[in-house]
Amino acid sequence: MVEPLAGFTPAPGSEGFAESLLSRPDRAAVFLMLLDDTEASTLISRLQPHELERLGAAMVALGEVDQTGMTEALADFVSEAQREVIPARDRAGDVRVLLERTLGLAKAESMMQRIAPDVQPFCVEVARWLAPAVLVRLIGDEHPQMIAALLLLIDPEPAAAVLSALPAPVQTEVIERIARAGPISRQAASTIDALLSQRIGANFGPSALLLGGPQEAANLINRAAGEVRGTVLPAIAERDAPLAAAIEDKLFTFEMLLALDPMAMGRLLRDVDSAQLVDALKGLTEEERTPFLAAMSSRAADGIRDEIELRGRIAKKDVVAAQRAIVEVAKALAAAGEIIMGSGDGDFV
Structure with missing residues (x-):
């Protein structure tokens, strides 16, 4: 025993x-x-x-x-x-992720075609979320047959927008092929998927094909009503503190500061180092600088403009670091209740 x-x-x-x-x-x-x-x-x-x-x-x-x-x-x-209970939602997607981790992308796609032939190819699914102008850039120079097949695989509205952006001769050939088309074979869909994978990776980098991540999670929290942040992040922190920190880091962006009202902006600027402000504004357009400069006196705003011009070229990483430092100041002020960032539905936002 x-x-x-x-x-x-x-x-x-x-x-x-x-x-x-x-x-x-x-x-x-x-x-x-x-x-x-x-x-x-x-x-x-x-x-x-x-x-x-x-x-x-x-x-x-x-x-x-x-x-x-x-x-x-x-x-x-x-x-x-x-x-x-093991949820059934997106089971094919879960299986695909598991196979990609163990077999690699190519073998995983081949296996998915055998075990789930009706599942939409991954990059075709991604294409459904791309703006029509982006799709035209990706596949506009392809053979009309390829374009026609893709338009049949995506939703009608973006497909129509893509068609409208094509040259007139190509439009004619695409419509003719769509009118003559029968069911799209799995092999044709896989060919389109491979093409999109190559084009998306070449134009936007491999990360464009990655779904999810801390930024996507933060975007959802920022858009959610109620106290989602106050409920979700502490629960995640109990299981994975680094992940919760990564999400929280993405919750507050420098672009959110552009929406501060003049009083809140003025309060923020009192605690911001002037050199950091110059570096941070260096990476913005004149229009984007307006909320910051409008919260200052005319004399102070002119001084900042002069310093930006005299600053010369600055590395992008230094601009990002300066903006991040200002965001940290804003987070501290929001936590203390001195300013409100975003909609004001939660502790910070």
Whole structure:
């Protein structure tokens, strides 16, 4: 018999066992040891420090585990799994991400075509979110057959806008091919997907094909009503403090300062170093500088304009650093309730 780990209270016996032989941390430790090293490492990487400490102590303290102990650990896992629901939403997308991580993009796409042939190709889905002018730039010089196939794969309104932006001779050929077209084969859709992948990457960089991230999360929070920020970020911080910090860092942008009213802007400028302000405004157009300069006296505004001109060329990273420093000042003032950034629905915004 395997003795329960000292210091832990055994949980009630799992279904099918008269009494529990192992504590919950013991059973978790046994289950982890039944996995291979890669799987175990993946699970461990998701644990918080206190969880890892507790689990590690259980693994070290366990002696030899017999078949009864292993069976109890697996039964406990099954019991817990019965309480959970695995959502069906975007299952194909989840599978695609998993395959891309393990097989790479090319093999993953090939496998998705076998197991989910009706799933829309990834880059075609991205194309549905691109502005028509961008799509014209990406595929405008392609063969009319290729353009026609893409327009059939995206929504009618952007497709019509793309068509309108094409030269008249190309419009005629595209419409003729659309009128004659039958069902688009999976091979044709994959060819378009590969083309879009290459064109999007070449024009906007590989990151353009990445969805999500702290900035996208911050954008959603900034647009959400109510106290979303105050509810979501603390909950995320409990599980992943660096991720919560990365999202919060993206919540407040320098562009948000352009919407400050003159009184709030004046309060902000009192705490901003003049040299940092010059560097920050150096990266803006004259129109974008207006909210800052309008909150100053005419004499002070003219002085800042002169300093900007005399400053000469400045590295972009220095402009970004100066703007980031001013945002930090604004965040502190917002936290103290001295200014309001954004809509005013939350602690900061």
